[in-house]
Every structure is written in C-alpha cells, then in structure tokens.
Amino acid sequence: MVGLSDVPCVGKALDRVSEATVEAMFHGLRYMFCYKELVNVLNSDIEKVNIQEERVSRKAAAARADGKTVEDYVMKWQKEVEEIQESAREFSGKYKNRHSWRRDVYGELWEILVSEGSSPVIGIYGMPGVGKTQMVERIWGEAKEKKIFDKITRADVGFQKLDVIKVQNQIAGYLNCHFESKDNVDHRASQLKRSLLNGGKILIILDDIWREIPLDIIGIPFGHGSTSTGSKIILTARVEEACLRNNCRHPVKITPLTTDEAWDMFKYTIGSSQMESLQDEALAKEVCNQCAGIPLVIHAVGKALQFMSDNSWKDALYQLKNGHVENIPGIGPEVYDCLKSNIDPPSVFN
Template identity: 30%
Template sequence: MAESLASAAVEIVTNQATEYASPYLRYFFCYGQIVQDFKNRRKELKLRKQRVKIRVDEATRQNEVIYEDVQDWLRRAEQELEETQNLQDEIDRVKCFKWCPKWGWRYCLSKKLAEKTPIISKLLEDSNFPQVGYRGSLQGIEFITSTDFMDSESSKSAFNQILEAIKADNMIGLYGMPGVGKTTLAKEVGKHARDQKLFDKVVMFTMSQNPNIRTIQDKVAEMFGLNFQTNTKEGRAEELFRSMQGVNKILVIVDDLWEEFKLESIGIPFGDEHKGCKILLTTRQQQVCSKMKCQKEIQLGILSKDEAWVLFRDQAGLEDDCSILNEVAKEVADECKGLPLAIVTVAKALKGESLDGWKAANQRFKDSRHVDNEEVLGGVLKPLKLSYDYLKKSNNQMTGNDIQMCFLLCSLFPEDAEISIELLIMCGIGVGLFPYANSIEDKRNEIGIALKKL
C-alpha cells in the first residue's frame, strides 16, 4: 500500500516537473521552429500592415474619416514591427557567431521570440476591418479658404458685436450697403466660430433675389452628411429639420437675404424648435432684419477716408508718397464712397495706368450721370461701370470688346448660378464672339483667357 502511494506521488511530481519544465526545454530543443514561426508571423504582419495602410490612404484621398480603431491598429503594428526588428537582428547575429557556444544566447532569444509571436498573432487576428473609414460631413469651403477680411474699425466693431450676440440671441441681422463687405465679414465670423469650436457645425448659403430652395437644401444636407430619402421640397425640409435637431450647436449663415423668408421651408430649425441653432443673416436693408424679427441688428458701415485710401493704394500698387499721381488717385478713391468692393474693383482696373490714364478715369467719374439708387445700390454701379470700361487687351488678338461681351454673356445667367463653359461657348458663337478663332477649341481657349481676365 505504501509503495503504491509512493509511486503515485512520484508520478504526480514527475508530471508537474515535466509540465513546468517543458516550455524551458522547448526553448533549448525547438529553437529552429520558434525562430521560423516568429519570422513567418512577423513577415505576415508587415504585409498586412502594408495592405491596411494602402486602404487607409485610398480612403483618405476620398475624403473619408478613418476609424479610430484602424488608426490604433496601425500604430500598434508599426510599434511591434519596430520593437521586433531588434529580435530579427539578433537572430542574424546568432548565425554569425559559430566559434562560441550559443546555447545560453539561443535560450534567451528563443524565449523572447516565443513570447512575442502570440502578440503578433493577436494583431493579425484584429486586422480584418470590413471598412477603414466613413464619409464625413463637409466643413464648407467658405471657412477653409482665406476671406480677405478688411480689418477696418467698422468691420471690427460689427465682428465683435456678432460674436457677443450669438451667445444669447437666436437670430442676428447684419445689414449695410452693397459692396460694403457683409459677405466677407459673415465668412470671417463663420471661420472664427469653426476654428474656435464655438459650434458643432457652421453652414452658410446664399439666398439672393430668386433663391433655389432645392439647391440650398442640397448644400446644407451635404454639410450634415445627409442623403435625402424623399424628393419633394417639403419632405426634404422635414428630413433636414430632423437631422439638424440632432446636432447640439449650429451656426447658420444666410447670406444676401432680400425679403422676409420662412427658413422652415428649407428645413432650418431654430427658436423653440432648436435652442442651439443660431441664425446670422446678411441683407442690404434694415427693414428685412425687422421683418425677420432679429433680436440683434448690426450695421456694417463704410470705410473711413484713411482706411479707404490704404486699401485703394495697396490694390492699385501705388507707392506711399506725395506724387501728383497719388493726388489724382486719392480723388478717384473718394469716388468709391468707402465701399471695399468698389475700391478693389476700380484700383485693380487702373493698376499700372499712366498719370494721364488716372486723370481720364477721374474725369469719367465726375462726368458720369447719377444712375444709382443710393438706398439699394449705394453708389457701387459707377465704380463698376468704370472698371467695365477699362477692360483691356490681354493678348495681341483679344480686344476689350470681346472681354466686355463675355462679361455681358455671363450676366445673363441667374445670380450664383454655375455657368457651363460649353453653354458659354455656344452663346459666344451665336453673338460672334472671337471671330478670329477658327475652331471650337480655339474659342474655348479664348473664352478661358477672358474669364481669367474678368
């Protein structure tokens, strides 16, 4: 009985010792297999990482947002490959030292490789991503590109008032004469709000005199990553309404509003329907702000005489001196009535002119009849007319009349419309534009040059 108990005890101890010792014995006697398993798995991870990286790069080019777990996997895979490179180098060194005993070194290396291989295997298991990214909503090109913001006293004051107002008010109205810079200021507010993360989403669209509701709905939906499931304007408005209600803080900039308009018909929730949705609208007339029930009405004034001259001088490429040409240029700048649009337009039209050219332009201003509606157009037509008259040759063949006619053809299209170059070419052929261009391709090139000039 005692012998059987002793025998059983010995067997148990032997089994436990073997089980405990087997991994360590394996490090001695299975070195070649351990090395091969490690190298195979590491190579597989390297190739898998390349494939995932290619998919990520392609998704990025398609403006997709990469999932965080994919980015985390790439970081971990890269880190693991970097760390195991030392082990790969050590394997190569073991092969080289044939003149010395390698059993101790091989044991330590074998142990390290055996511990790393399961980690690599787990990374490989986690790399089966059905998708690496998703289509995110757009930010709006208005708030990415430069706005050419004129840092005048009036614009700075209006800018600060708007930022203060959007903290408390749901609807803010910005009004001022055409050409005074309302759109530019609104874009600057939107850019600041986005960069400073004051809102979760900032969206801007133009109303104009004859707004295209479907086009506006498409633009707003694109900003929110919404794909419409219905086709009617009312159905799309409801979809957009519900989608926007799911975003906590939104700034909607409604540019160039001409008359009272129900934003709900587009699908814009505000007021009691969405306390976090703020509306900033720009308009030419203060009455529109009142009709829209804006809690805050802010006027954007014209530039001061000194501000107007600095802008005019810079745009015209004039030196800061007391020359006779500058004296005449100052008179021309005064005719622009402090309107940035008029100043920039006229200054660029006269850039590079001789003193006689500046004098002639000044006289044209003084002789021109009063054709503007001061209340609506604010004196901007006369500077624009002068700029139109000063369209010059852009090469030896193209005449100012050709460029003027191209401009007039463009003006036939609705405001803010996307003008097809093919349609413009057909219209140009119909009115005899660029008669010296024999082929369609030549006319296309000439119209391209004219548009660049404009």
C-alpha cells in the first residue's frame, strides 16, 4: 500500500508555488523590477516538486503492479501537483514577455548610468503614478549595492517655485555636508560645489522637475569639468520637455500598464477570495479600466473596494467615470491629485 509515508513533505513548497511566489510577482510595483528573480524562484520550486512527484508516481505505479492499493489522499496529492504544474506552465507562457518592455527600460537606464562616455544627464518621464520614482529607487538600491558611485544624493524639486535652499539642504544631507551659512545662497552653492567635487564619482537624483533647473545656482558643478569623474544626474519629470530643457539628450518614457498588466495587478490587490465573491467580474474590469493603467490608482482603488458590496463597486465606477474619485471612500488625496493631473496637467512652458 502506498500511503502517508510515501507522500513527501512538500506542503510548504506547494504553498509557496501556488500562492506566495506567484503573488509576489504582483506585490505593489515590485513585479516591474524583480520579474526575472521571482521567475527563477518559481522554476526552482517547481523543479523540486517535480522530483518529489516523480518519486511518488513510481512508488504508486509499483504498488498497483503488485496488486496493492494506493490511498485516496496520495492520488489527491498527485492531482494537486498536476494542477500546480499546469498553472506554472500557463504562468511561464503567459508572462514570458509580459513585462519585457519595463525590463528593457530599466536595462537602458542602467546602461546609460554605468557606461563611460555616456550622457551625464539621464531623464525619465511619464504621467504621475506610473512608477518613475519606483524606477529611481530601484536604480538607487542597485547602484548603492554594487558601489557604482562613491556617493549618491537626491532632492525632490516639485512644481512650485524653486526653493534653492531646500534643494541644497536635501543634497547636502546625503553628503554629510554642513553649511556654514543658513541663508546665503551663493556661499552655500560654493560650499556644496566643493563638497560634490571632493566626493569623487557621484550620482545626483532630482525628482519631479518641471522646468529648467539652475544647477550652478544650487551648487551642482555639472558642465564645469566634473563630468570627467563619471558623475551622473538622473531627472524625473511628467513631460519630456522638462528633461530636454535640462540637457538630457534622450529621455526615457515610462508608460502606463497594458490592459492585461493592469487587470493582473488589480486582481492581486483585491485578492483571489474576494474576486471569487464578486457577483459581476465585468463590473470589476470596468472599474479597473477606469484606473487608466496607473499603478498608484489601481492599487488605491482596489484596496478601497476590496471588501465592498456590488453597489459600492457600481458607485465607484460612476465616480471614476465622472472624474470624482475623491468621492470613493478610502481614496486619499494623492490618488485624486494623480488622476486630476493626468487629465489636465498644468503647463509651465510658454
């Protein structure tokens, strides 16, 4: 008889394959950048399960050949494994090329970042909420881990009139540079310039720019011989023109998710059990489509509606269609601002 002792202890592996690993692909925005790593983990787990399943199948076949009985739970286990194997095959086929463009975008940015002689100014642009800042965070982490630069610093610029002292403080904070003057912009710029030049190879990230940034007034010495050290500036902006006005030759665009990508993220945010409990999946797809492929909005709307009734879903769809996302309970102002900006972005260029 083939029984419990012949069933390998792979319960945790099965759980990991069928739930955690696959779901991790869609955890927040991480799936955009960690696809290859997570697929490798998935394939590794599947391989372990395949080895165990083959061993059990051999024992079960031998038992049947000897006229013995195979316990029901052994056959149930084999069926579960078959289902997981089939799901893994479908998953690999479905997502083999699904996020390739985002991986290509990251690869392009990284190549510019590390290549000698490449442009010292790198621009990333796209509508609010599509993942520009997350892309930069990924670059920040990898550059730090691989020690590509001697120092990395950043500042959030924003739409309002440029606050030079604020930007100087943010950049200096990462350099451990302590200003001798609190309010003399010129003296501070001179000191910050010396600190940057003394720092070796430096990466400077300027997030959310809207117009031409006066680097010399801030104290960033690009264009004054510092580019020979291999230092780089990364800019993020909503529009391409902002990057071009800051001497970025070939800005890289981050686009919204495709319909399939958005739906996958939305389903993960809602959760499989909650998705199954919905009376009308088509309604959920309509709501998802109104999120315009913007990860920030998809995640926020999905979380807000996760445990809501069908009537709440219908109301949310109405609000989204009419541009009143702020009327959906649980939606924060940042989501409203994001959608409003995408519909009617302010212009700072004449």
